[in-house]
Amino acid sequence: MKVALLSDCYLPRLGGIEVQTHDLARELVALGHEVEVFTATPGAGGEMHGEVTVVDGIPVHRLALRLPGQLPINPLAPPELRRRLVGGRFDIAHVQTGVVSPFAWDATRVTLRLGLPTAMTWHCMLANLAPVFDAGRFVRRWASRGVAMSAVSDVAAEPLRGLVSPGSAVSVLPNGIDVSRWAVGSAPRPPGPLRLVTAMRLAKRKRPAALVDVVARAESIAGQGTITLTILGEGPERARVERHVREHDLGWVRLPGRVSREELRERYAASDVYLSPARLESFGIAALEARTVGLPVIGRSGSGVGEFVRDGVNGFVVSSDSEMASAIASLATDPARVAEMRAWNVAHRPEQDWSQVARMAVREYERAISLVRS
Template sequence: MKVALLSDCYLPRLGGIEVQVHDLAAQLTSRGHHVEVFTATPGTHGERHGATEVVDGVTVHRMALRLPWDLPVNPLAPLTMRDRLATFDVAHVHMGVVSPFAVDAAFLTRRIGLPTAMTWHCMLDRFATVVSALGVVRRWAAGGMAMSAVSDVAATPLRRVLGGAGPVSVLPNGIDVAAWRPQGPRPDDGVVRFVTAMRLANRKRPVPLMRVIRQVRALVPAGREIALEVLGEGPDRGSVERYLAEHGMASWVSLPGRVPRSSVRDRYATADVYISPARLESFGIAALEARTSGLPVVARSGSGVGEFVTDGVNGFLADDDESMGAALARLASDDALRERMRAHNLDQAPAQDWPRVAELAEAEYQRAVGATVRA
């Protein structure tokens, strides 16, 4: 099939959707499909206004305008994309909570009759009422657009929004299991090393995480040395740094900023436990990568992390921050428990390996094509 992947954000920006769309394009290409990406993100050298470039063997259409902070917005893009998209067999729109480019693209694919699959990478949460009231998504589904979400937790509010307009599948994020497996045993220096990868922004809850890890330090015996590394960058860095300074934590909590994926793998290989503090985590690709690396994962219950972490088996799912701190302290204090969970994660590969996820994506495309034919 000739597949158009449409996403507000794409490389060189780094984030969950950006990396997933890139990897999906590579997987579909390897399976014999012709894939091109349409995005409102400028290229590495500022490519905009419909310019095309090839990124890792995939043609990328840069529909960006020159805007402050390179905002992924371009209401004029449909005028340029109409003729280009008319040559494709199916479109795959990737939605976040606020995705103006993806929304415009969905309106366009409906107008030109292009079979369309739409995957939601977000938790609608409080936006569900607004989305339901607008009625647009319900009309898209009723018209044959194949709806999916990255986890069952994310799919549930979308199903409520759609009512009987159409089914919602689960199309999870994918992972290259072999690439994330550690090479050799974890080096042991006697320090229990916690790690997390997140954007330092309010939604990801970096400051509450600092409160939790301070609680852990109080619960763990003084003789047990612990450390936390927070991989990522964002607007809340200053707030986090102030909290660390005020509470004397800067010596054992580090903020190295954004690091490349290869470095993330290396850091997971030397860590002991992964922490996912966000409440509204629709999937948690960083947590899945850590789980695949063997790390026990501690996350909030009710998030998408529950798709691949079973409470008490390969990590813990906590109802609140206090419970999260207690679970982390337990893991820090119990070497045998950490090793048991690590062994389970390395022995039992997650179900979200890319070959299976690519098959599910293909099924969504066939569902969209079939619905368009029937219409």
């Protein structure tokens, strides 16, 4: 099968959609499929205006414009995209979309006009924006015209199910990870504070500053010196978080910045518990990776974390910041419970391995092809 992966964002930008699309491309090739990527993101050397770069053996069509901040936007792309899709004789188009994805949505209009079978995966939580999408009705139109809709988790899929017609299905196509790469196991907890860790883009919607307050509340419950927190990542909220840490003299908070995947795995293995404070987390790739290492995960209800965390078994799924603080404090004073949860995670590998997820994607492609034929 020849697959066109279409995404506003792609490497060298770093983020959930970018990394997942890249990894999916490699896994599809490993299964014997031919893959090309189409994106509005410039290349590492500034390639744009349709230049093709090769990333890990995958041709990437850089349909990007020169814009401030290298924004992945190109309203002029559709004619050239159409020409390349026709010339490439693709069997399937797989669109990756978020809440606002102008390139991906333009690409969907192009593929529908071509009659090219199209699968669309939503990597976002529509939440309160669902009525806006419902009023626009374009999601319903696309589904009625044969676009095979999916989302990365059941909680992300649920709002979409209310936007499509009753006869249209919305599948769950989860994000994938290389489980064998992350299943290294975490070391037994040494004496001392509970070592908390999180990895995120330091942006408001990820709630890094709120997380610091939550952990401070947990420490006040468990006792001084019982907890440390490491926040990995970069973003616009970094300065605010650093200022908050200084002003409140929170010496147990560390912000090492962004690290490689290899160092991330090592830091997880040297930690005790992973925290996922975002309310609108459609999946939680970093949390899944930490859970695969062995860490108990504490995340929010109504987020994608519930796809791989069983409350009270291998972590906690909480409904508020105060509940998160209480859960952290309980583990800080109960090392045996931490060890029990860690052992469960090590013994039970998650289902979201790429070997399974790539095959699920192929089944979505087969569904899209059957929808077009019908």
